[in-house]
Amino acid sequence: MVTSNHSAALAFLQSSSLPMLMQEEIERLIxxxxxxxxxxxxxxxxxxxxxxxxGPIREALRALEEAGLVRNEKNRGVxxxxxxxxxxxxxYELREALEEIIGRRVALAIQPDAVERLRAMVDAMRSAAQxxxxxxxxxxxxxxxxILLDTxxxxxxxxxxKRLVKELHLFRMRALDSGGGLRVSADEHSHIVDAIASGNPDTAGRALREHVAGSRARMHKAFGRIDADAATSSNTTATPNHPPQKEV
Known part of the structure; x- marks a missing residue:
């Protein structure tokens, strides 16, 4: 009886976790x-x-549709x-608000060792940019x-x-990479770490918001759709020496 119950429980676990595993794998492919x-x-x-x-594939695709990564067209498929x-x-507009909240929370919770990890990552980002x-x-x-989200x-x-970032990733994959401009983003991340290390939630929140606003403005420039809001929402927009880029 115990063995039978154990086998039934294991079978249920396998059947319920398989669609989730398929969802993760299909999401990775996307x-x-x-x-x-x-x-x-x-x-x-x-x-x-x-x-x-x-069956598990269909369940996974339904979950991915709810997550905003796929669409189901009647009589045509997914x-x-x-x-x-x-x-x-x-x-991008929503991310600006969320990043400000993240920055404020992180500034109050960050530990010195995490700040050093972030600085090391910025150095690595500079190397990758170069x-x-x-x-x-x-x-x-x-x-x-x-790291910021976890903190x-x-x-x-x-x-x-994470849902917004995944949806935005679909757009960046569709868009052409204009090339260059990576150093601008590395500088922005360095500024973010300094703001967080200050322990001032207002400063950290503003730095993260401006970072996303700068990315948004570069996107507008890359698509030739510069408007007043995107162009002036941050002082970190692209310059003639730093072409627009796609960015997380």
């Missing part, structure tokens, strides 16, 4: 670009790739979502903001922020 933005997702190919039935410029701009290693820079950038210590804030 985030890395292996499943390109706008492409149709083939359930049969995925089930063969992951050696599973279509596609990787495309984010329009206007939606990306709204996401080498024009966009992939390495993007990975370090992601880790930098992950902020808010589950709901983390969930909301």
């Amino acid at each position: 985030m890395t670009g292996e499943l390109p933005v706008g492409s149709r997702i083939n359930e049969s190919e995925l089930s063969q790739r992951f050696n599973t039935s279509r 596609f990787v979502r495309e984010i329009a410029f206007e939606e990306a701009d709204e996401i 080498a024009q290693d966009v992939e390495q820079y993007a990975q370090l950038n992601l880790q930098f903001h992950e 902020a210590g808010s589950k709901k804030l983390t969930e909301t922020y």
Whole structure:
């Protein structure tokens, strides 16, 4: 009886966790670009790739639709979502507010050893920028903001922020990388660390908000859609020597 109950529990655990595992794997394919933005997702190919039935794949795709990463078109199938410029701009606007909250919380909670970790990451980001290693820079950038999120210590804030970042990633994958400008972002991250280390929540919150506002302004410039709000919301916008770039 005990063995039977254990086997039933194990079977339930496996069946309930498989869709989550499939969701993580499909999301990884989307985030890395292996499943390109706008492409149709083939359930049969995925089930063969992951050696599973279509059931867990369908459940995973429903969860990804709720997360805003795919769209389901009636009689056509499931596609990787495309984010329009206007939606990306709204996401940037929301991120400005969220980053300010994160900065304020981090300034009050950060420990000296974490500050040193951030400074070391900024140094690594500078090296990646000088080498024009966009992939390495993007990975370090992601880790930098992950540390800030963890330090902020808010589950709901983390969930909301990560969803917005994932959706924005779809837009950046669609957009052309204009090249250059990485050093501007590295300088901004250095300024963020200094602001956080000051322990002043107002200063840290403002630094993070300006960082995202600068990214938003560079996006506007790259798409030829500069407007007063995006161009003046931060003093960290791109200059002629630092072309616009896509950025996390």
